[in-house]
Amino acid sequence: MIDIVISANNLTKKFGNFIAVNNLSLEIKKGELFGLLGPNGSGKTTTIKMMTGQLKPTSGSVDVLGVDAIAQPIRVREIVGIIPEQESPPSFLTAEEYLHFVAKIRKLDNIEEKCDYWFDFLEFEDQRQILCKDLSRGTRQKLMFAQAFLHEPKLAFIDEPLINLDPIIQRKVKDYLLGYVKKGGTIFFSTHVLEIAEEICTQIAIIDKGKLLYQGRIKDLKKKRQTLENFFLKLVKE
Numbered sequence: 001m002i003d004i005v006i007s008a009n010n011l012t013k014k015f016g017n018f019i020a021v022n023n024l025s026l027e028i029k030k031g032e033l034f035g036l037l038g039p040n041g042s043g044k045t046t047t048i049k050m051m052t053g054q055l056k057p058t059s060g061s062v063d064v065l066g067v068d069a070i071a072q073p074i075r076v077r078e079i080v081g082i083i084p085e086q087e088s089p090p091s092f093l094t095a096e097e098y099l100h101f102v103a104k105i106r107k108l109d110n111i112e113e114k115c116d117y118w119f120d121f122l123e124f125e126d127q128r129q130i131l132c133k134d135l136s137r138g139t140r141q142k143l144m145f146a147q148a149f150l151h152e153p154k155l156a157f158i159d160e161p162l163i164n165l166d167p168i169i170q171r172k173v174k175d176y177l178l179g180y181v182k183k184g185g186t187i188f189f190s191t192h193v194l195e196i197a198e199e200i201c202t203q204i205a206i207i208d209k210g211k212l213l214y215q216g217r218i219k220d221l222k223k224k225r226q227t228l229e230n231f232f233l234k235l236v237k238e
């Protein structure tokens with residue numbers, strides 16, 4: 001499997017007669033900051049769910065870090081980090097209790113130290129003892145970010161990483177992701193914010209109506225003096 005961390009082959013998901021993801025094949029190498037772009041309802045979240053063993057494809061296969069995500073969904077979730085699109089941390093735990101809870105499930109050492117790092121880095125130390133239900137949206141998002149990276153996974157899936165975060169934290173998170181892939185980690189994320197994709201991604205894919213329309217390097221678009229926005233709009237309108 002040398003350097004391929006995600007290998008999806010003809011992934012298809014049908015809900016009844018509706019095809020949400022249509023024969024999607026993608027290969028993603030170690031160290032990529034990979035952005036999955038596409039209009040609302042184009043199949044991004046469904047793709048991430050299939051790659052992380054949360055949803056069984058109708059057909060096709062996907063290997064993640066050498067693990068078959070369909071046959072071993074729990075194993076996949078042990079080794080990757082996931083920030084889901086919608087879920088919030090449990091309402092009845094404090095921010096700190098939630099991070100400790102995740103750390104225990106992940107059987108981590110030095111839990112205090114690891115949690116302290118995230119409260120400090122994402123600047124929500126003062127929110128540690130607040131029940132998750134009473135946290136602001138952005139703070140809940142910080143907590144979800146922390147839980148995904150707490151066990152220092154080799155690969156993380158992030159469904160809309162930066163929405164709800166203020167510009168200061170956005171900058172920090174972008175720098176964190178850039179540093180993370182520089183050190184050999186891999187990020188697979190979906191976003192609607194094309195400026196962010198343009199700024200930090202090494203590679204992007206564009207899907208529409210479940211079909212892969214484009215996969216390529218941001219560098220190549222820049223060489224052609226195309227803005228990602230123009231490219232995206234043209235491709236999706238066609």
Ligand SMILES: Nc1ncnc2c1ncn2[C@@H]1O[C@H](COP(=O)(O)OP(=O)(O)OP(=O)(O)O)[C@@H](O)[C@H]1O
Binds near residue numbers: 044
């Ligand atoms: N459990 C489900 N049952 C039926 N249809 C579903 C289900 N999950 C997703 N879909 C449909 O599949 C399509 C793709 O949904 P998905 O959530 O993957 O889109 P998306 O690209 O993530 O969109 P957004 O940008 O709005 O987050 C949509 O038409 C959605 O309604």
Ligand SMILES: [Mg+2]
Binds near residue numbers: 046085159
């Ligand atoms: Mg989505």
